[in-house]
Amino acid sequence: MSKTRRSKKDVLEAPTIESIVKYIKEKNAKNIIVMSGAGISTAAGIPDFRSKDTGLYHNLQKFDLPYAEAVFDIEYFLEKPEPFYELAKELYPGKFYPTKTHYFIQLLQKKGLLLRNFTQNIDTLERLTGLDQEYIIEAHGSFATASCVECNERADSDMVREHALKGKVPKCESCDNLIKPDITFFGENLPKRFFDHLEDFEKADLLIVIGTSLQVQPFASLIDDVPDHIPRLLINMEKAGDHKSKSSGFDFKWKYGLNRDVFYAGTCDEGVIKMAKLLGWEKELDELYTNGNKKLKYTYAEIEPGEQEQDKEVDELADVLEKLTAKDDHNDKVAEDKVAKAKVAEDTKASESTKSDNITSTNTTTTASK
Numbered sequence: 022m023s024k025t026r027r028s029k030k031d032v033l034e035a036p037t038i039e040s041i042v043k044y045i046k047e048k049n050a051k052n053i054i055v056m057s058g059a060g061i062s063t064a065a066g067i068p069d070f071r072s073k074d075t076g077l078y079h080n081l082q083k084f085d086l087p088y089a090e091a092v093f094d095i096e097y098f099l100e101k102p103e104p105f106y107e108l109a110k111e112l113y114p115g116k117f118y119p120t121k122t123h124y125f126i127q128l129l130q131k132k133g134l135l136l137r138n139f140t141q142n143i144d145t146l147e148r149l150t151g152l153d154q155e156y157i158i159e160a161h162g163s164f165a166t167a168s169c170v171e172c173n174e175r176a177d178s179d180m181v182r183e184h185a186l187k188g189k190v191p192k193c194e195s196c197d198n199l200i201k202p203d204i205t206f207f208g209e210n211l212p213k214r215f216f217d218h219l220e221d222f223e224k225a226d227l228l229i230v231i232g233t234s235l236q237v238q239p240f241a242s243l244i245d246d247v248p249d250h251i252p253r254l255l256i257n258m259e260k261a262g263d264h265k266s267k268s269s270g271f272d273f274k275w276k277y278g279l280n281r282d283v284f285y286a287g288t289c290d291e292g293v294i295k296m297a298k299l300l301g302w303e304k305e306l307d308e309l310y311t312n313g314n315k316k317l318k319y320t321y322a323e324i325e326p327g328e329q330e331q332d333k334e335v336d337e338l339a340d341v342l343e344k345l346t347a348k349d350d351h352n353d354k355v356a357e358d359k360v361a362k363a364k365v366a367e368d369t370k371a372s373e374s375t376k377s378d379n380i381t382s383t384n385t386t387t388t389a390s391k
């Protein structure tokens with residue numbers, strides 16, 4: 022991918038969230054890319070993967086796995102699907118509520134400033150805010166649909182859900198093979214839609230990376246695909262993606278003179294609330310969050326009809342949610358599987374693998390303890 026040279030006028034004043042907000046206002050940023058990870062959903066009660074003590078990978082002893090990530094490894098799953106389905110009990114999207122961070126991303130869309138949200142999350146909370154599907158790239162797929170690993174037939178979502186919630190392995194009704202939710206396992210290709218939108222990074226005028234350890238490729242390397250003069254903000258509890266060279270990773274100390282990377286150490290919600298305050302959007306963010314989750318509460322039937330005034334908006338949202346949950350995922354999956362099979366055949370022919378633009382096509386960890 023081509024990189025644009027840095028222009029002096031675009032440099033941030035200081036490595037602070039304040040100067041990022043000043044940049045948004047003064048440069049009229051309107052093509053913001055948000056790259057998100059599990060850290061944006063921990064406040065919703067969904068554990069992340071790698072946090073010490075609370076992360077899923079640190080709590081898998083009972084599964085007796087050869088290494089933690091094996092639970093999401095396609096080869097391992099085909100041999101031994103039980104650990105994944107045991108874990109799926111805890112991970113299956115249930116009655117979770119999007120966080121302020123999820124609503125902040127939707128607010129960016131409402132303001133016309135969002136180019137895309139590339140998320141690694143499989144919990145579908147982005148969809149639940151009402152963020153337009155067009156803006157969401159679920160880079161690692163989602164639990165919204167599931168299919169047979171052999172014949173690709175789409176499985177009945179209710180059946181898969183029922184099995185998963187009991188920790189049981191669902192089987193294909195046509196060929197009796199394994200059913201797998203359409204999430205991207207290690208060793209599998211990412212969704213076609215992910216690759217179709219990589220060119221967004223050249224158009225971005227700001228990159229916000231939030232709630233991710235940036236340890237999984239190819240997702241992690243995307244931070245290097247925005248042009249050199251484009252500011253990049255990381256909001257996370259800990260530093261991630263620190264530089265390996267001038268052209269790879271964040272340079273929070275502004276060592277290489279591009280003066281564009283900012284690290285905000287704190288929770289995702291604290292970070293976005295701070296940004297919202299500085300942008301004068303605090304009230305709007307609060308309203309989106311409160312009203313959005315109130316509607317969800319109704320959809321989850323935690324409030325009996327009549328307890329809350331039912332308005333047209335609520336019904337509309339329920340309709341939208343229903344449509345969003347299943348939309349297009351399966352067609353994508355079938356197309357991807359075809360591409361994957363063609364690719365395997367191609368790879369077998371070619372003795373060496375070639376990679377373009379540092380983007381690998383399958384999911385791998387940078388620091389997997391394999």
Ligand code: OAD
Binds near residue numbers: 057076205206237261
């Ligand atoms: P990780 O668990 O690797 O990283 C989450 C990051 O978020 C860590 O750096 C935490 O410190 C930080 N964090 C947690 N809670 C936070 C909060 N409330 N505020 C701010 N930061 C917080 O999760 P990902 O980077 O998303 O793959 O993991 C990437 C992929 O690895 C996942 O998509 C998953 C996994 O294997 C698949 O499911 C295929």
